[in-house]
Amino acid sequence: MTLDATLAEYCVVACAEAFRGDGEVLASAFGFIPTIGARLARATFEPDLLLSDGEAYLIANDVPLGGTDKVVEGYIPFRSVFDVVWSGRRHVMMGATQLDRFGNQNISTLGPHEQPKVQLIGSRGAPGNTVNHATSYWVPNHSRRVFVEKVDFISGVGNDRGAVGIKRIVTNLCSIDFVTADRSARLHSVHPFHSVDDVVAQTGFPLDVSDVSESRAPTDEELKLIREVFDPNGLRDSEVKQ
Amino acid sequence: MTADKRLTHDDVVSSLSDGMTIGIGGWGPRRKPMSLVRAIARSSLKDLTVVSYGGPDVGLLCATGKVARVVFGFVTLDSIPIEPHFRAARQAGSVEVTEYDEGMFYLGLLAAAWRVPFLPTRAGLGSDIMRVNPQLKTVQSPYSDEQLVAVPALTLDAALVHMNRADARGNASFLGPDLYFDDVFLMAAKQRYVSTEQIVQTEDLLQEARVQQLRVNRSMVDGVVDAPHGAHFTSCEPDYPRDEGFQKLYAGSVGDAWPGFLARFVDVDESAYQAAVAQ
Numbered sequence: 001m002t003l004d005a006t007l008a009e010y011c012v013v014a015c016a017e018a019f020r021g022d023g024e025v026l027a028s029a030f031g032f033i034p035t036i037g038a039r040l041a042r043a044t045f046e047p048d049l050l051l052s053d054g055e056a057y058l059i060a061n062d063v064p065l066g067g068t069d070k071v072v073e074g075y076i077p078f079r080s081v082f083d084v085v086w087s088g089r090r091h092v093m094m095g096a097t098q099l100d101r102f103g104n105q106n107i108s109t110l111g112p113h114e115q116p117k118v119q120l121i122g123s124r125g126a127p128g129n130t131v132n133h134a135t136s137y138w139v140p141n142h143s144r145r146v147f148v149e150k151v152d153f154i155s156g157v158g159n160d161r162g163a164v165g166i167k168r169i170v171t172n173l174c175s176i177d178f179v180t181a182d183r184s185a186r187l188h189s190v191h192p193f194h195s196v197d198d199v200v201a202q203t204g205f206p207l208d209v210s211d212v213s214e215s216r217a218p219t220d221e222e223l224k225l226i227r228e229v230f231d232p233n234g235l236r237d238s239e240v241k242q
Numbered sequence: 243m244t245a246d247k248r249l250t251h252d253d254v255v256s257s258l259s260d261g262m263t264i265g266i267g268g269w270g271p272r273r274k275p276m277s278l279v280r281a282i283a284r285s286s287l288k289d290l291t292v293v294s295y296g297g298p299d300v301g302l303l304c305a306t307g308k309v310a311r312v313v314f315g316f317v318t319l320d321s322i323p324i325e326p327h328f329r330a331a332r333q334a335g336s337v338e339v340t341e342y343d344e345g346m347f348y349l350g351l352l353a354a355a356w357r358v359p360f361l362p363t364r365a366g367l368g369s370d371i372m373r374v375n376p377q378l379k380t381v382q383s384p385y386s387d388e389q390l391v392a393v394p395a396l397t398l399d400a401a402l403v404h405m406n407r408a409d410a411r412g413n414a415s416f417l418g419p420d421l422y423f424d425d426v427f428l429m430a431a432k433q434r435y436v437s438t439e440q441i442v443q444t445e446d447l448l449q450e451a452r453v454q455q456l457r458v459n460r461s462m463v464d465g466v467v468d469a470p471h472g473a474h475f476t477s478c479e480p481d482y483p484r485d486e487g488f489q490k491l492y493a494g495s496v497g498d499a500w501p502g503f504l505a506r507f508v509d510v511d512e513s514a515y516q517a518a519v520a521q
Contacts, residue, residue: 055419055420056419056420057419077419077420077421077422078269078420078422078423079348079421079422079423082345082348085345086345086363086364086365108341108370109332113339113341113370113374114335114338115332115333115334115335116332116333117333118329118333119324119328119329119332119333120324121316121317121318121323121324122296122314122315122316122317122318122341123315123316123341123342123343123344123369123371124315124316124343124344125315125343125344125345125365126343126369127343127346127365127366127367127368127369127371128343128344128345128346128363128364128365128366130368130369131364131365131367131368132364132365153370153374154368154369154370154373155369155370155371156369157367157368157369161368161369162367162368163368
């Protein structure tokens with residue numbers, strides 16, 4: 001029998017699915033749910049992924065969020081991360097304040113760049129990431145404020161501007177892919193508790209809804225790993241509202 | 243006779259001048275030379291261009307009116323994602339910026355260190371980094387049709403870094419997980435300063451560090467500043483972690499709380515600061 005999964009757990013599995021087929025590359029994830037997702041993918045269907053602790057070490061074992069009992073399999077200080085980025089052997093899942101239908105991402109500024117209405121964190125590695133390796137995004141608050149016709153600043157470049165490949169955008173409502181003729185956004189699947197109409201209403205650009213499924217439920221094994229191994233303290237629930 | 247490069251915080255500040263381009267080592271809220279940053283913050287220096295993988299160093303210098311321009315890829319306190327003082331300065335229009343991808347930033351420093359005019363990369367292509375930095379040019383590969391961004395050398399007038407241990411001649415080690423880009427900052431600069439948790443005898447440098455952590459040698463350094471707890475409130479592993487409580491106090495000091503914070507923690511000398519934060 002299938003245990004009842006929460007929305008956060010559907011989101012974890014959707015994040016894990018973003019890394020399917022990646023093989024022996026560094027999976028870099030930011031946020032609780034993407035981090036659990038990357039670890040879950042490696043523990044199940046994508047065993048060759050490399051995972052860092054976000055500090056300077058590659059970690060070989062299945063550790064919980066914040067866990068310190070690490071089996072170190074490699075050293076990856078920030079300078080080495082650039083080596084991996086520029087080699088192309090990486091798939092990053094970043095956050096985004098704004099995204100458009102080709103996956104152009106803004107984490108820099110809202111309003112004019114000279115004197116922004118809102119200063120955000122800055123472009124970080126997004127420009128370099130997107131033109132060197134696979135990129136996905138995690139959006140815990142799917143809304144028209146995030147999914148816009150045109151982003152205020154292009155930090156990470158989209159599929160229409162030279163990205164290697166924007167693979168997935170996972171949100172609290174759905175999973176979006178870019179498997180269309182012009183590599184623009186397509187609604188891949190909708191999480192339970194939400195509908196296609198909800199997603200369309202909360203998205204500020206036209207979304208291809210020609211082939212939408214319901215998001216895959218976590219298996220019992222996956223739920224056990226999420227609840228008992230990776231996130232026993234339930235940090236995932238702090239990132240999305242049920 | 244060997245050179246003793248020990249300097250005080252005030253010696254370093256008096257060697258700097260208005261309008262200089264100053265690189266600051268560390269990464270975000272990690273192993274920042276905060277005691278030197280505080281010394282600049284309470285000095286009369288102004289119109290500085292600050293080059294940094296930005297944390298509270300950038301925020302504090304913006305809040306104290308020292309900064310004309312920030313060269314950066316991000317400014318963050320990690321547990322508080324947006325540096326609030328930097329945000330306030332940007333939204334008030336009081337600082338200009340040169341925003342780079344964080345890898346481009348590294349290549350700019352490396353080009354300066356290697357004394358080449360630029361280094362090529364794909365990072366930046368297609369992004370608005372190219373739009374807001376019209377000085378950035380692309381080059382065509384001489385071997386193919388590929389266009390690449392030519393990141394110009396980011397030459398620094400001065401560099402400030404904080405290391406776990408150093409000797410009086412400027413050999414220095416990091417003991418935490420990551421050197422960050424501190425060696426590259428030093429090599430990219432004309433005046434090079436290392437503050438340190440502890441000055442030790444040369445023969446004791448390998449007491450705590452492995453030789454692979456002895457990454458700053460004396461040809462890269464002009465001055466060494468004794469600065470125990472000098473990275474506070476950023477982390478300086480393994481000597482001490484980030485002071486999250488104090489970071490919250492700092493982050494909450496934008497606006498009305500700023501004069502009080504300034505009087506208590508900025509317009510005081512380093513020993514008074516350390517005494518105040520120990521309370």
